[in-house]
Amino acid sequence: MSSQLPQSLVLVGAGKMGGAMLEGWVKLGLEGHRITLIDPHIGEAMSALAAEKGMNVNPAKPAPAEVVVLATKPQMLDTAAPSVQALIGPGTLLISVLAGKTLGDLGQRLPNAGAMVRAMPNLPASVGRGITAAAAGPGVSAAQRAMADQLLAGVGKVEWLESEGLIDAVTAVSGSGPAYVFHLVECMAAAGAAVGLPADLAERLARATVEGAGELLFQSDLSPATLRQNVTSPGGTTAAALAVLMAEQDGMPPLLRRAVAAAKKRAEELAG
Structure with a gap:
């Protein structure tokens, strides 16, 4: 031992x-x-x-x-x-x-x-x-x-x-963070169903995609930004989606900043 x-x-x-x-x-x-x-x-x-x-x-x-x-x-x-x-x-x-x-x-x-x-x-x-x-x-x-x-x-x-x-900031990022990822899967599945996929298939695709992307992050020494860039062809489908997700006014960056700030504030309140 x-x-x-x-x-x-x-x-x-x-x-x-x-x-x-x-x-x-x-x-x-x-x-x-x-x-x-x-x-x-x-x-x-x-x-x-x-x-x-x-x-x-x-x-x-x-x-x-x-x-x-x-x-x-x-x-x-x-x-x-x-x-x-x-x-x-x-x-x-x-x-x-x-x-x-x-x-x-x-x-x-x-x-x-x-x-x-x-x-x-x-x-x-x-x-x-x-x-x-x-x-x-x-x-x-x-x-x-x-x-x-x-x-x-x-x-x-x-x-x-x-x-x-x-x-408290840690709590807002990694402590509560798994729930953010689970909700991402829910949102991807719902979006897949909205464009015509059977709901159960959309959920399996979304879940496996996040599982695989997480494992790739785990095994790779590359930064998340580099991994994102590696899978994004100029003018392709991923680029079209990222233009929406990365929008500074109403995309994921401001949304997650607000979410993490709300979680941090609540952690401070609970700590008294």
Whole structure:
């Protein structure tokens, strides 16, 4: 096992995101006996994984751990805080993936936590293709940051932020972003039906096109702009469509700027 993986880890909350992270850590080589799960409503899949790997589930008196990962619903923080406090020792690293809960919020509710990382993963983490933005508090050592980086990389790529203040903007781009892409598929399918395709065929074509374009982006070192240019022949069909989509007044650029700005504003409101 890599020296950057913790000797002991407690995961508080094994729902969709916590469960995805747990599966990623198992693939990284984190041994089950080093993992404790705390979730009063743990699902069947996570229970089965825990039993298979020999994890400790909902112990009566869990010991402080090298790493505590907080993955409950944000509104449960106040309720969970007293039990989480008991898990935090002098050298514990706390990693929070709670949306809208700042390092200041965590510090107020968990005063034992001297080293904290706030992370914002997104939905594709559930298939190991997420992108997580992370901000480290002032008490995080270089070794703890490296450990957090490896744990977060278990579900995809990791970007470290210079300032926690960028988290709301991250939320607006990558946190909410998968929904934008799913809606793009919906719109492409509806547009295909509008020009005469059977609706089910239009949806299959739109879905496969976005899946393939995403994979091409994943595998290519070329910029999105270069990939777009490579598939656009002057005077061709793609160029005709892009003239509409790229219009500065009513095309995708101003539309997405407004959408991302609205999401960022709402993230700021939710963070209080």
